[in-house]
Amino acid sequence: MVNPDSLDFIGIEVGGQAAKIDVIGSVITIIGESISTYAAVLAIEEEKNEKKNAPNNEELVNELKEMKEQILYLTTEIQSLKKNQSRDSPWRL
Structure with a gap:
């Protein structure tokens, strides 16, 4: 688990706990969107392959x-x- 205090390198003061948690949430969102985009690309490739193999x-x-x-x-x-x-x-x- 990520400790919000370990994000001190980005220059946020001790009182900015909410901002640190917001950064963590944004990183998780970016990772989730990347996975979703990759899944969409795979689905498109599978559909193309099915069309090529269809008689x-x-x-x-x-x-x-x-x-x-x-x-x-x-x-x-x-x-x-x-x-x-x-x-x-x-x-x-």
């Missing part, structure tokens, strides 16, 4: 379109195979 929406849309086309193609092929199987069935009368 591009346009790329996702293109991928989904390709997948849709593949599903439609496979569905058509399955339907074609079913039709051919029913025609070529040896059990058909």
